[in-house]
Amino acid sequence: MKPIKIFTSRTVVMASTNIDTDQIIPGRFLTTTTKEGLGKQLFSDWRYNASGELNADFILNQPGSQGCRILVAGHNLGCGSSREHAPWALLDYGFLAVISTQIADIFRNNSLKNGLLPIVVDIKTHQWLIANPGAEIEVDLCSSSLKLPTGISVQFPIDSFPRYCLLNGVDELGFLLSKNPAISKFEEQSNIPLHNT
Amino acid sequence: MLKPETMFEKVWAAHQVVPETADTPAIIFIDLHLTHEVTSPQAYSVLRERGLKLRRPDLTIATMDHATPTRTSQVFGGAPITIDSAANQIRQLEKNCAEFGVELLGLQDARRGIVHIIGPELGITQPGKTIVCGDSHTSTHGAFGALAFGIGTTEVGHVMATQCLLQNKAKTLAIEVKGKLNIGVTPKDLILAIIGQLGVSGGTGYVIEYRGEAIRAMTMEQRMTICNMSIEAGARAGMIAPDDTTFTYLRGRPRAPKGANWDAAVKYWRTLPTDSGAIFDKTIEIDATSLVPMITYGTNPGMVVPINGNIPDHSGDPVFDAAMQYMGLTPGQAIKNTLINVVFIGSCTNGRLSDLRAAANVLKGHQVAKGVTLLVVPGSQEVKREAETEGLDQIFIAAGADWRESGCSMCLGMNGDTVAKGQYSVSTSNRNFEGRQGVGARTLLASPETAAASAIRGCVTDPREFF
Ligand code: SF4
Numbered sequence: 001m002k003p004i005k006i007f008t009s010r011t012v013v014m015a016s017t018n019i020d021t022d023q024i025i026p027g028r029f030l031t032t033t034t035k036e037g038l039g040k041q042l043f044s045d046w047r048y049n050a051s052g053e054l055n056a057d058f059i060l061n062q063p064g065s066q067g068c069r070i071l072v073a074g075h076n077l078g079c080g081s082s083r084e085h086a087p088w089a090l091l092d093y094g095f096l097a098v099i100s101t102q103i104a105d106i107f108r109n110n111s112l113k114n115g116l117l118p119i120v121v122d123i124k125t126h127q128w129l130i131a132n133p134g135a136e137i138e139v140d141l142c143s144s145s146l147k148l149p150t151g152i153s154v155q156f157p158i159d160s161f162p163r164y165c166l167l168n169g170v171d172e173l174g175f176l177l178s179k180n181p182a183i184s185k186f187e188e189q190s191n192i193p194l195h196n197t
Numbered sequence: 198m199l200k201p202e203t204m205f206e207k208v209w210a211a212h213q214v215v216p217e218t219a220d221t222p223a224i225i226f227i228d229l230h231l232t233h234e235v236t237s238p239q240a241y242s243v244l245r246e247r248g249l250k251l252r253r254p255d256l257t258i259a260t261m262d263h264a265t266p267t268r269t270s271q272v273f274g275g276a277p278i279t280i281d282s283a284a285n286q287i288r289q290l291e292k293n294c295a296e297f298g299v300e301l302l303g304l305q306d307a308r309r310g311i312v313h314i315i316g317p318e319l320g321i322t323q324p325g326k327t328i329v330c331g332d333s334h335t336s337t338h339g340a341f342g343a344l345a346f347g348i349g350t351t352e353v354g355h356v357m358a359t360q361c362l363l364q365n366k367a368k369t370l371a372i373e374v375k376g377k378l379n380i381g382v383t384p385k386d387l388i389l390a391i392i393g394q395l396g397v398s399g400g401t402g403y404v405i406e407y408r409g410e411a412i413r414a415m416t417m418e419q420r421m422t423i424c425n426m427s428i429e430a431g432a433r434a435g436m437i438a439p440d441d442t443t444f445t446y447l448r449g450r451p452r453a454p455k456g457a458n459w460d461a462a463v464k465y466w467r468t469l470p471t472d473s474g475a476i477f478d479k480t481i482e483i484d485a486t487s488l489v490p491m492i493t494y495g496t497n498p499g500m501v502v503p504i505n506g507n508i509p510d511h512s513g514d515p516v517f518d519a520a521m522q523y524m525g526l527t528p529g530q531a532i533k534n535t536l537i538n539v540v541f542i543g544s545c546t547n548g549r550l551s552d553l554r555a556a557a558n559v560l561k562g563h564q565v566a567k568g569v570t571l572l573v574v575p576g577s578q579e580v581k582r583e584a585e586t587e588g589l590d591q592i593f594i595a596a597g598a599d600w601r602e603s604g605c606s607m608c609l610g611m612n613g614d615t616v617a618k619g620q621y622s623v624s625t626s627n628r629n630f631e632g633r634q635g636v637g638a639r640t641l642l643a644s645p646e647t648a649a650a651s652a653i654r655g656c657v658t659d660p661r662e663f664f
Contacts, residue, residue, distance in 0.1 A: 031282035110349035
């Protein structure tokens with residue numbers, strides 16, 4: 001995973017609330033056994049029409065959306081299925097961050113673990129972002145803040161551990177593996193009837 | 198006296214390997230890791246790349262359910278699996294399990310089924326355990342008083358390599374269900390009503406504990422239906438306190454503790470329920486006595502109405518407008534009598550034996566309406582065998598239904614069982630998202646009783662008309 005520190009990009013706005021992970025990537029594409037190439041199927045049912053051509057009305061297909069790395073979505077982004085294919089598809093397509101007023105638990109977790117920054121903002125900032133699609137935003141993970149083109153800076157919440165991992169490109173598995181002695185001790189000492197096969 | 202604790206807090210505390218610090222989340226030990234073909238391949242690839250083994254293959258079990266075919270000829274030979282990538286995924290799981298020493302209940306195994314149905318059947322789902330799976334409906338297992346939740350594939354890899362997860366402690370939400378459910382009103386109707394009240398994001402950040410008279414009166418299968426859909430309100434997990442109903446269900450299951458171990462386990466399990474005086478972060482009350490059968494009309498499970506009610510009119514709300522357009526329904530119209538094309542009875546929400554019995558009870562002596570397809574997919578091979586022993590399959594077949602091998606099937610349309618564009622499906626599954634059952638498919642979520650009644654009439658029907 002590449003470290004994330006600071007980046008600037010224009011936004012794409014998809015204002016619908018409750019965009020679920022079935023929309024981000026439909027179930028029929030989950031028969032893959034790798035993470036690569038899922039960007040092609042991102043938002044597939046909205047992005048393509050029945051004959052498989054790009055649907056010109058869909059926001060990602062419009063000229064202004066090309067090259068945008070930040071997705072601004074409505075409240076409760078990423079609800080539903082736990083499929084990690086959703087952040088994989090967003091990253092493979094080229095997104096680096098998603099912004100909403102609420103991001104579903106599992107999707108947020110999955111995003112953090114892959115270097116897709118899930119950013120939760122207050123309603124006022126969100127309204128501004130929705131009203132100004134294509135705005136050039138600076139995301140600074142060092143200071144956990146967004147800078148809007150108006151000059152206003154907005155802090156966003158992020159737990160210190162995933163933030164540390166993202167800033168340094170550290171993966172959490174390495175950290176967990178380093179706790180091996182504590183895990184072994186737990187296994188020896190725990191008196192819960194752990195497994196009864 | 199010790200501070201009163203909630204059940205969630207007790208299970209959490211018992212599994213803390215390293216407590217949370219200012220800089221790091223807690224490390225939580227996982228007692229049972231359920232895996233399946235769709236969310237595991239990339240995790241095995243990571244293990245391979247890093248030269249790692251499974252830390253505890255003995256606490257890991259694999260099955261095949263999501264992408265597997267449900268036609269007998271495809272499951273047991275004769276016809277090839279039609280979707281190449283699904284066949285590949287199944288072969289990949291066989292290979293991975295062999296290489297990493299994981300017990301696999303493979304395609305032709307008599308114990309195979311939907312991952313959330315076979316855990317309880319085998320007796321490996323037990324009170325007080327931490328249970329995870331790369332699947333959001335892992336919340337189902339909370340019906341036993343386990344802390345059970347869905348994880349992503351990266352975390353599947355973490356559990357494989359370390360048997361642990363990094364976790365922040367969730368908040369607790371008590372849902373107190375007052376009174377008893379009326380006749381003809383099922384746990385599915387109750388959970389749909391709860392989601393309707395809480396909203397699809399109302400549970401985000403919480404672990405729900407379902408409590409109260411109506412919950413205590415439920416069988417284990419019914420409690421599983423409730424906990425299953427916790428995720429549909431955004432909650433991490435749902436839990437129900439273990440009691441004699443739980444112990445009676447588990448006793449004698451193939452992998453439940455035996456003899457002295459059983460006694461010790463029950464003694465421990467009895468300590469798990471929330472202490473009186475324990476404080477939840479939030480409490481919600483639901484009056485069970487006022488509920489009627491429920492059905493969804495929109496594109497998320499919170500868009501739900503009583504079956505004899507009208508679709509609300511929130512015109513001008515973009516989500517509502519988009520849902521109406523997708524569903525081809527009119528604001529304000531009665532949901533009853535909406536014409537339907539497909540009925541799906543199955544899934545980890547309502548694919549257990551009691552669900553099939555309930556549907557068969559309604560269907561007995563009737564025919565599926567002309568032009569309607571009824572697909573009945575048992576949740577596991579065991580459910581299938583039991584249903585066949587009771588002759589339920591004959592009732593379904595006589596009514597004109599298609600009776601299949603177990604799997605997720607039309608719940609998410611990965612195995613080729615899909616609803617055609619624009620068609621209406623009354624489904625006993627848990628998600629009515631756009632495209633969930635197939636591109637352009639229009640899903641109405643309901644109980645097995647409602648699904649069966651609707652199949653007979655060919656339109657959305659109040660099942661109480663058949664009682
Ligand atoms: S039946 Fe549906 S919800 Fe349940 S595990 Fe399978 S796909 Fe998921």
